[in-house]
Amino acid sequence: MKLSADMLRAHGLDLLDFLRRGVFAVLIGLLVGAVGVAFHFGIDLVTQLRQAHNWFILLLPVGGLAIILLYRACGMEQDRGTNLVLVAVREHEPMHLRTAPLIFLSTCITHLVGGSAGREGAALQLGASISNKIAHAMGVEPEEGRMLTVCGMAAAFSALFGTPLTAALFALEVVHVGVIQYAALVPAFLSSLVGYLLAGWMGVAPTAYAVSGLPGLAAGPLVQVIVLGGLCALLSILFCKTMHTVGRLYAQFLPDPRLRAVVGGCIMVALSLLDGGLADQVYNGAGGNLIEAAVNGNGAGVAPWAFLVKILFTTLTLGAGFRGGEIVPTFACGATFGCTVAPLLGLSPSFGGAVGVVAAFCGVTNCPLSSVLLAYELFGGRGLPLFALAIAVSYRLSGYTGLYSEQQIVYSKIIPRQINKKAE
Numbered sequence: 001m002k003l004s005a006d007m008l009r010a011h012g013l014d015l016l017d018f019l020r021r022g023v024f025a026v027l028i029g030l031l032v033g034a035v036g037v038a039f040h041f042g043i044d045l046v047t048q049l050r051q052a053h054n055w056f057i058l059l060l061p062v063g064g065l066a067i068i069l070l071y072r073a074c075g076m077e078q079d080r081g082t083n084l085v086l087v088a089v090r091e092h093e094p095m096h097l098r099t100a101p102l103i104f105l106s107t108c109i110t111h112l113v114g115g116s117a118g119r120e121g122a123a124l125q126l127g128a129s130i131s132n133k134i135a136h137a138m139g140v141e142p143e144e145g146r147m148l149t150v151c152g153m154a155a156a157f158s159a160l161f162g163t164p165l166t167a168a169l170f171a172l173e174v175v176h177v178g179v180i181q182y183a184a185l186v187p188a189f190l191s192s193l194v195g196y197l198l199a200g201w202m203g204v205a206p207t208a209y210a211v212s213g214l215p216g217l218a219a220g221p222l223v224q225v226i227v228l229g230g231l232c233a234l235l236s237i238l239f240c241k242t243m244h245t246v247g248r249l250y251a252q253f254l255p256d257p258r259l260r261a262v263v264g265g266c267i268m269v270a271l272s273l274l275d276g277g278l279a280d281q282v283y284n285g286a287g288g289n290l291i292e293a294a295v296n297g298n299g300a301g302v303a304p305w306a307f308l309v310k311i312l313f314t315t316l317t318l319g320a321g322f323r324g325g326e327i328v329p330t331f332a333c334g335a336t337f338g339c340t341v342a343p344l345l346g347l348s349p350s351f352g353g354a355v356g357v358v359a360a361f362c363g364v365t366n367c368p369l370s371s372v373l374l375a376y377e378l379f380g381g382r383g384l385p386l387f388a389l390a391i392a393v394s395y396r397l398s399g400y401t402g403l404y405s406e407q408q409i410v411y412s413k414i415i416p417r418q419i420n421k422k423a424e
Contacts, residue, residue, distance in 0.1 A: 018186070021147070025187035028134065028151045029194025032127040036159030036195060037202045039104055039126060043119050046112035047285060054278040056113055060268045063113035064261030067106045068321050074098050077257065081323075082121050083406040085128040089149050089175045090408065092135075092142035099129035106323035113265075114272065114284035116313035117324025120161055124171075124325075127156025147184045154188045155195035162199065162206025163377040168192035170370035174404070177366045177423075178411030207378060209295040213348020214383040224345045225386045228338065228352060229359050229393030235307065235337050236363025236394065239330060240401040240424075242311055246319040257321055264320020271313065282306075283313045286324075287332025291357065295379075299339035299349030306336035326403050327361065334360025354379050359390045363398035366407065366423065371395075400424050 050056045071077050076096065080087075087093050107122040131152025135145035150171045158167035168188040172180050200206070215221035254260040272284055282289065287310055293302050303309075314329040334356035342352020357378065362371035368391050375387035396413055402423025412419045 021144075021187050022190060024148060025151050025190040026194050028131050028148060029155045029191035030198060032130050032152045032155040032191070033159040033195030033198040034202075035100065035104075035126060035130065036123055036156040037199050037204055039107075039119065039123060039156075040160050040199070040204050042104065042108050043111050046108045050112055050114055050285075051281075054281065057272050057278065057281060057284060058269055059113045060115065060272075061262045061265030063109045063115070064265040064320055064322055065258055067109055067323055068257045068261045070106060071102060072257075074102055076102060080406075082124055082325075083404050085124050085149075085153065086175050086404055086406040086408075088128055088132050089146050089153075089171075090406075092145045092149075094136050095129045095132040095149075097129060097133040100126050103129075103323060107325075110317070110322045110324045111285060114281060115268065115317040115322040115324065116284060116287070116310065116329060117317050117322055117326075118286045118328030118330075119325050120157055120327040121325025122323065123156040123160045124153045127152035127154070131155075146181075147187050150184050151187050151191035154192035158192040159195035159199040159204065162196060162204065162208075163374060164189075164192040164196035166370050166374040166377055167195075169373055170365070170367055173367040173370050174365060174407060177407060177409040180369075208380075209291070209354065209378055211295060211354045211379045211383070212298060212350040214351055215347065215386065217385055221347070221386060222389065224347050225355065225390045226393050227345055228341060228347065228355055229390035230397050231341055232334060232338065232356055232359035232390065233363050233394040233397035233399075235333065235356075236330075236360050236398045237401050239311055239333055239360070240364055240403055243315045243318065243326070243403065244405075246315040250319045250321075261321040264316055264322070267316055268313070268320075271316070275309070283309050286328040287314075288328065290332040291328075291335045291353070294335035294339040294353030295350050295357070297350075299343075299353060302336050302339055302349075304340045307333045307340070310336065326364070330360050330364050330403075331357045334358070351383070355387060355390045358387055359394040362391045363394045364401075364403045366395065366398070366400075366402050366409065368392060368395040 088095050103122045103125045107119055110117050128149050132149045135148040153171035154168040158164040172188055250260050254263055310333050335353040338356020339349035339353035342349050358371045358375040362368050371391045372388045376384055400409055407423040409421050
C-alpha cells in the first residue's frame, strides 16, 4: 500500500512538472513568436524599400559600418552569432538580452542595403537570447534552462519560416549531432506550434513550393537521387569551406572590423553592379527569388553558375561583418545547383532544385532528421522517400564540415561510435 502511495505521489509530481513546462513553453511560444512575426514584417518592409529604390545597394559600405558601430556601442563587438546560441544550449551559458534587438536591427540593415544574408539564423539568436534570459532570471536548473532556450529557438524559427516540425527538431538536433534530448520534445514542439499558429493568425503565410516532375519510386530514380545527394554534399563542403576561408582572409588582411565592413561593402557594390546594374539585383538579399525560379519556375532563367555566384555574395557579405543568417542562402545555392545538375542526370529541374534545397541544408547543418521534415513541410509528402535518400547521402558524404564551429558531432558518420568533435 505504501508503494502505491509513493507511486501515485511520483506520478502526481511528474504531471505537475509536465504541466509547468507546458505553460513555460506556451508563454515562450507566444512571446518569441510575436517578436518573430515583427521580425518577419520588418525584413519584408526593408526588402520592399530596397526593391523600390534600387540605389540602396550603393549604401552597402555605410550599412556595414553602421552594424559594426552599433555592436561596438552596445559592447557586443565580439558577439559570435549562432555559435553562441549553441554554447548557451549546451552549457546553459547566459546570453545578453540586447542580442535580440541588435540582431533584429542589424539584419534589417543588411537586407535594406542588399547584403546576401538570410534571416532564419538571426531568428535562432533572437529567440534564444529572449528565452535564455527568461531562464536565467527565473533561476531554473541548467537542464531546464537549456530546454527553455531550445523553446525560444524553435518558436522564432517556426514563426518566421512557417515550418513548425522542422523548427522544433532542428533546435534539438543542431547542438549535438547524433544525440537528441528527447526530454525536451514536448516543450520544443509546443513552443514551435504556438509560434506557428500565432504567426498564421497575424498574417504570416508559411513557406511552401510546388514541385513538378516528381519521379516514381523505382531503381532508376534511386540511383539518380543518390548521385544528386552526393553532389550536394560536395556543394555543402564548398559552401562551408568558402565561408570560413573568406572570414579568415577578411580578418587577416583587414583586422579593423570597421574597415572590413566598408571594404566588404564596396566589393559587394562592385559585384552587384557588374552582375546586372542597379536594376537587376538577382543575388542580393536572402535568395528567395532564386529558390522560386529553381523550384516553382522549373529552373527558368537560372544561370548554370548561379550557385557559385550566390556562395560568393553570401560569404563576402557575412565575412565582412554584416548580420543575418546562412540558411536561406544555402537553400538558394542548393536549389540553383540542383536544378542545373538534375537534367544532366535525367531528373526534372524543379525536382532537382527541391532536392538541392534539403540536401544542401543537411550538408551544412549536419541535421538529417530536420532536413527530412523540411522536405515534407516545404514540398509536401509526395516523393518524400527520394528526398530522404538524398538527405541521407548528403549527410554521410559531407564529412564533418558545418556552418557552426561550436556544433558538437557526438557520433561518427562512418561507424556507430562516439567521437565528440566540433564541426570544421
